[in-house]
Amino acid sequence: MNTILFVDDESRMLDLMTMNFSSIYNILTAKNGLEALEVIHKNEVDLIVTDIKMPKMDGMELLKKVKSSFDIPVIIVTAFGTIENAVEAVKSGAYDYVTKPINLQDLETKIKRSIEYLKVKRENVLLREKIKNSLNIVTQNEQMQKILEKIPEYANLDFPILILGESGTGKELIAHAIHDQSKRYLEPFIAINVSAIPYELFESEFFGYDQGAFTGATSKKIGKFEASDKGTLFLDEIGDMPIEHQAKLLRVLQDSKITRLGSVEERRVDFRLISATNKPIDKMVEDKKFREDLYYRIDVIRIEIPPLRERPEDIDILSRYYLEKYSNQLKKEISAFSPKTLEVLKSYRWPGNVRELQNVILRSVINAKDEVRVRDLPPEISGQNQTAMDYKSFMIKKHIERDELYKTLERQFVNSILSNAQGNVSKAAEEAGMDRRLLQNMIKHINNS
Known part of the structure; x- marks a missing residue:
């Protein structure tokens, strides 16, 4: 009111x-x-x-x-x-x-x-704020800049879009930016990872069901198709969708109608489909592993995002961006990388792309005291290989005292829960089942040790 x-x-x-x-x-x-x-x-x-x-x-x-x-x-x-x-x-x-x-x-x-x-x-x-946030994609790469320049045009066309790129390159970020600049921006953006949906739950997840549709259906449930009505449906890893389910998706795209499980009533749906995959979908069509008719439905506008290893100019700027972000978030005064650290970051292949880089910088900020040094990087990046050891062999190989072992394990524990919570202390404490003040004290202890 x-x-x-x-x-x-x-x-x-x-x-x-x-x-x-x-x-x-x-x-x-x-x-x-x-x-x-x-x-x-x-x-x-x-x-x-x-x-x-x-x-x-x-x-x-x-x-x-x-x-x-x-x-x-x-x-x-x-x-x-x-x-x-x-x-x-x-x-x-x-x-x-x-x-x-x-x-x-x-x-x-x-x-x-x-x-x-x-x-x-x-x-x-x-x-305006959503557009500003949705385009908060840091890049100096020419190919990425061309993609960003095209986003307003793609947003206005309202045709299906297929985004290709390795895991961690930012496919969902691009999809969200397109939605936020489209005429559907006030409506839902529903993102779902196709590979995470068990085969037998596909219909109930996507089509929904009415009360009594099957044992355990004590109330009705809106499916993803209905939930995204008037908005955007983002299907991540569509290349993992089984052939049988591809046929059902195709029918929805053709008819713009769905029927919930346990119901005979057809419901109209109007959503914009944005799909993404890290699979060679063209080859999958040739090999009959992906329906050709569905392929032509979803591949009206194609966006190909290059992996981070092909955009070396972005490693420096992204590293500095996430350094500032997580330093502010964790209230730590860390403003720079050592020259050697930047060399190590630039020489790494980044199989997990931007998502992996983001996680590495977060863990490094947690470890660092003033500037980020090579020793603050995870062992798989820095070349050190100690975290894979079990506690017993760790003690034998390093010959360290109990207090030092405790500090190391405490640091690894805090790194892990903060990484999973993207640096959010409250969320990390909640997921770890501990008091927020205790976690803050542990972080303070690590920073001072």
């Missing part, structure tokens, strides 16, 4: 407004501009309706204060015969005005318009 603040020095006017609008809006009141500012500071206000002539601070002064510090539309109430005041108010930023005696129907219409105006304005801000 939207909140309206009525400002007037006449109590009977405030009572009238409350009586007429409290059933559809949350109503707040104030008797002058100063009181109104106090209310605004303490509450989320969506619209202000204010008289002009009031003691202490009048409506015009309140309007100026609101426009300078808040993003709230203002409707001015003015006495008949002083329209010039209302015109001046509109020039100063008021959304609209009404004259006294107030026509309640006219005021209600203008309130609805201003609330709708606010909604659209907020949606536009959200869209």
Whole structure:
């Protein structure tokens, strides 16, 4: 429910407004501009309706204060015969005005318009922010830059898209960026990893089911096709979809209809399909491992993302980007890599691509004290090979004391749970079943040791 603040020095006017609008809006009141500012500071206000002539601070002064510090539309109430005041108010930023005696129907219409105006304005801000975030793809590679330049064009076409690339190259990130710039941006973006769906659960996951459809179906469930209606369905690793399931997907794409398990009712669905795979799908079609008719349905627009090893210029910039990100997230003052560390990072092949690089930098930031050195990198990157040892052989080979072993194991434990939680301390503590303060103390202990 939207909140309206009525400002007037006449109590009977405030009572009238409350009586007429409290059933559809949350109503707040104030008797002058100063009181109104106090209310605004303490509450989320969506619209202000204010008289002009009031003691202490009048409506015009309140309007100026609101426009300078808040993003709230203002409707001015003015006495008949002083329209010039209302015109001046509109020039100063008021959304609209009404004259006294107030026509309640006219005021209600203008309130609805201003609330709708606010909604659209907020949606536009959200869209700009989503576009900004969705294009937060760091690259200096020419091929990647060409892909990013094409995203607005692809977003507007509303045709199926096939994204090819190795695991960890950012296929879902590209898919999300396309969705966020499309006309479907306010609707759902449903991402699902096809390879993670057990064969026997395909229909219930994608088509959904009605109550009683099978043993254990105690309530209805919306499938992925329905959940993505009006939005975007992102099928990651579509190359892993069994042939039998490919036929069912093809039928949905052809008919734009689905039927839940246990139901006879057909439901129309309208979603944009973006698919991705790390498999050689052209070869799979030749080998009859992927349906040719489905292939032509999903491969209308093709995007090929190069692996990180073919974009060496991105290793440096991505490493620095994630260093800054995780240093800020973990509240550590680590601003640089040692020259040798950068050499090691650039010489590594990165089979897990950007996802692996991101994880490596996170683990390194956890380990580092001032700058990231080679010893802070995981053993598989730095060339050290100690983490694969079991505890007993670790003690024998390294000849270390119990305290040193404890510190090492503690560091490995913290590295592991923070990596799984992408550096989020609260989430890491929750998943590890431990108190957040205890984990913070462990991190502090590691940093100081």
